[in-house]
Amino acid sequence: MQNGSSSMVSEVRVASRDLVRQLGLMNQTVAGTDLSVSAVHAIIEINQTDRLSSKDLSEKLLLEKSTVSRLVKSLIKRGEVCEMRSEHDARVKHLSLTPIGNNTLQFIDRFAEAQVSTALDRLGNDAQAGILKGLQDYSSALQPRMADEMPDRSGAAVTIESGYSAPLIGRVLEMIVSHMNRHYGFGSSFEAKVATELAQFIGRLDSPQNSIWRALRGDEIVGSISIDGENLENGQAHLRWFVVSNTIRGGGVGGALLDAAIEFCDSQGYHECHLWTVKGLDAARSLYERKGFVLAEEYRGDQWGDEVLEQKFVRSVG
Amino acid sequence: MQNGSSSMVSEVRVASRDLVRQLGLMNQTVAGTDLSVSAVHAIIEINQTDRLSSKDLSEKLLLEKSTVSRLVKSLIKRGEVCEMRSEHDARVKHLSLTPIGNNTLQFIDRFAEAQVSTALDRLGNDAQAGILKGLQDYSSALQPRMADEMPDRSGAAVTIESGYSAPLIGRVLEMIVSHMNRHYGFGSSFEAKVATELAQFIGRLDSPQNSIWRALRGDEIVGSISIDGENLENGQAHLRWFVVSNTIRGGGVGGALLDAAIEFCDSQGYHECHLWTVKGLDAARSLYERKGFVLAEEYRGDQWGDEVLEQKFVRSVG
DNA sequence: CCATATAGTTGTATTATACAACTATATGGA
DNA sequence: TCCATATAGTTGTATAATACAACTATATGG
Incomplete structure (x- = not known):
């Protein structure tokens, strides 16, 4: 059982904290918008998934359902999102972006893409690939794994x-x-x-x-x-x-x-x-x-x- | 002028969003505590820097000074932080952790260290090093650079x-x-x-x-x-x-x-x-x-x- | 000495998050 | 078929956080 070394863990933590600050994740509004982190994530998710429900969104954002309900309500009030009741289940509402919401999404995308590419352009191709792989490895390694979701490496019954x-x-x-x-x-x-x-x-x-x-x-x-x-x-x-x-x-x-x-x-x-x-x-x-x-x-x-x-x-x- | 490729940028964004969710950065409380992201960062910073002032903290956390003032006030009320007026400048107060604050810091450290090392242990040493380097490269590349802070590559007047x-x-x-x-x-x-x-x-x-x-x-x-x-x-x-x-x-x-x-x-x-x-x-x-x-x-x-x-x-x- | 700058506090407003309770709809066993 | 229970979403409630602006106390330099 190998542990990440204490120094490695500390340095990952330092870098993570720095990222949080640089990306403005402690601020009330992000991405050059007047939207919160959660709202930006919600808009991106709603665009990416057809017939997304509030329950789906709550699961994707890892936020409590009442929070998501209010977030969706707020975005609807702003005209960014609209909802349509599902034909199969009268409890469910499918969310989609309005034209206003699509405008906002485009703005967010441009802002984020500029931010990321400005950062990446400072580095060579190898470092860029390293950043991407590091972020991907780290985020997937952080996924909570339920004991019964992971393959048993020993193979024994x-x-x-x-x-x-x-x-x-x-x-x-x-x-x-x-x-x-x-x-x-x-x-x-x-x-x-x-x-x-x-x-x-x-x-x-x-x-x-x-x-x-x-x-x-x-x-x-x-x-x-x-x-x-x-x-x-x-x-x-x-x-x-x-x-x-x-x-x-x-x-x-x-x-x-x-x-x-x-x-x-x-x-x-x-x-x-x-x-x-x-x-x-x-x-x-x-x-x-x-x-x-x-x-x-x-x-x-x-x-x-x-x-x-x-x-x-x-x-x-x- | 090379741009990070569109696909590379998109994938970095996806991974970043995933990290935000996995680390619970949209949640009201983090690190197994009843503290906000900002409060956790503040406690860590106060521990790391002797004679830290609110102004210093505001600069480190990239938060507005009134937010930091209230954050410090709240932590003082909880008994986690104490402040002492500076001998050199009567306006300045130096912040430090109380024994209660030190307890909390230890808890946070253990929690975060376990989280990070659990994640890193799932991967080999090469991937761990790649994660660390990727995080470090990305966070430093995201630092805003003022035009007059960067060396002129051309050298021409x-x-x-x-x-x-x-x-x-x-x-x-x-x-x-x-x-x-x-x-x-x-x-x-x-x-x-x-x-x-x-x-x-x-x-x-x-x-x-x-x-x-x-x-x-x-x-x-x-x-x-x-x-x-x-x-x-x-x-x-x-x-x-x-x-x-x-x-x-x-x-x-x-x-x-x-x-x-x-x-x-x-x-x-x-x-x-x-x-x-x-x-x-x-x-x-x-x-x-x-x-x-x-x-x-x-x-x-x-x-x-x-x-x-x-x-x-x-x-x-x- | 005093106008101005600075460190920190408070006024004010807005917003976000989550536990809990509620409403409407769906489900499956008796 | 009925009904207890589960589920999707909403609302009640409480708490807390963030930032612009104004203010207070202290420092600075002309």
Whole structure:
């Protein structure tokens, strides 16, 4: 497992910050227009995709749907965009640019093209190609990858088993703690806390309210998830210690673990299943939301040691 | 003069947009925090520079001073930043991070480092280096360059002369029209308009209210500027047709032309000098502001043909 | 000494983002 | 077929950010 070197990472960050400033991304208006970044992106996307809906736009811009709804409304008011109700689904509206919107798009294109080509003209062809490749590699590498969307490089089959097998506690600790240490600097007190609670939980596995699953690649434990039915109020399950090894890419391991946990909750008749995570783990969030979890709360908390921005997700049954 | 190819430019733009979205730059909060992009940048800068003032910060972030003042005020209120009045200048306050601010900085660093290294780890060392170099090249190439800050590649001396010499109208037209065509798509009607007005103005050069200057490199006209004293109200001069050739880099040609025009205005007793420009020409804007021009108005206008976002700058004497 | 410049603050206006609740329409299982 | 639930989009609400302009306090140089 190779890490980008600390100096390389720092320098990428410096360059990224510089780009943000040069491109005016902190300013209220961009591209020589009186439009925001989001509005400029929206206009470009609306032009590029036939029959684009607000939902599509929200997904492309990675913005919340109400934000997009208001953005579209504002652009319609300016005369830049018009909408037409879909013939197939009366809820959906297809967005397109008006002639005014097309004028604005042309202006934006000229402005941006001039800006970029002015920059590129200062450099030779090799450097230009390097810029393009670097930007493309970086942006695609930044894409959140859901565990079950990436091809498994090892090619070995992974199975999901319920119950304990050695060295489950150690493996779970290793995977969780190395991740949290790397991302949040959590150290020994964090690991001690998790170990104590997990060990205590394993001692409670004989209770039908609790269960644990492990993902196995051969004999190797590469993932785990637990449902603790004794930790919250009656009728509420606590999804805990959900982790997939960094060596796993794809194969749907995370999704399968989550499915197993959810099926257990439903068959046990839990009304709700709660989990806590740290803001920013977008891949995990996507997976939770796909499985019916909804963000219930967000706060600064220290349940994992140091203070982080915590999110609580809840999946409710009826 | 080589242009970045149209396809190359488009692809750089696509990748840039994608980066904006992946990095969450359109979102209200970033880096797993409840802070804005600007606040995160501010915290990082305050940590990096001893005795940083608000003015310094405003220059680094490329944000307006009142925005920075409020941003700092907000961070102080949150307990992240403290300020200390300078011993040398009672107006200046030096900013530093509090222990709370340092905690936040550490969180941001970990978050960003994990994000970047997660992305970089997906790629080999060559691609990582390519990303870094591409980002660095692009951001530095995007830096606005003032004409008089860039070394003159030709090495030949440029002189400023007043009055007309052939083919002044043609050269001014060529420089202005190719620039505006490239940046804004202005075409034949624009050129006809400029030619008519410039030719008419040359016919008015015998009036002591008007004057024109040209920058000469040998016999070649590489820049020009005009003051039209009959175009606005009494006491107001109209600075028109200011242009420097793309082949000129540095040598202070733009500044020298502007100085000549300003000296003329002052000696003629004009109370004000007005000029119009297009929003987004940051290099020109810097130069104007350095010479005492102040943004007076900004609006959508079409004085140059197609509709653009126009800015009017005014330099007042007493 | 004083007109002017400068660093920073405040007045004012506008706008953008997101959580939550709501409305209208679609869907699929009983 | 019906109805509980899901979905696309809108609105309520709150908060915060950005910038032009005017102001206050301090510095500067003729």
